[in-house]
Amino acid sequence: MRLTAAVTKEGSQYVARCLDVEVTSQGRSFEEALENLAEALGLFFQDEGKRPDGLPPIIASVEVSV
Numbered sequence: 001m002r003l004t005a006a007v008t009k010e011g012s013q014y015v016a017r018c019l020d021v022e023v024t025s026q027g028r029s030f031e032e033a034l035e036n037l038a039e040a041l042g043l044f045f046q047d048e049g050k051r052p053d054g055l056p057p058i059i060a061s062v063e064v065s066v
Contacts, residue, residue: 003041004056007033019057 004019007030014033017024018041025040027033 001045002056004059005034005037019059 003021005016006019007014007016009015010026013026013028014030015024015026016033016037018037021041021044023037023040023044025033025036027036
């Protein structure tokens with residue numbers, strides 16, 4: 001199963017969020033955050049016994065004036 005993740009740096013940690021389902025994890029590096037997210041997703045789908053519905057999300061940039 002291929003899912004979409006967004007990874008951001010927050011302080012000294014990297015936070016990886018799955019955009020297909022509500023699962024988030026973190027790590028000390030970009031790679032560790034993704035590895036931890038993959039593990040969390042595996043547990044999520046094992047416990048929930050379901051898969052995401054529909055097509056993957058559309059990722060787009062949004063400009064905001066501040």
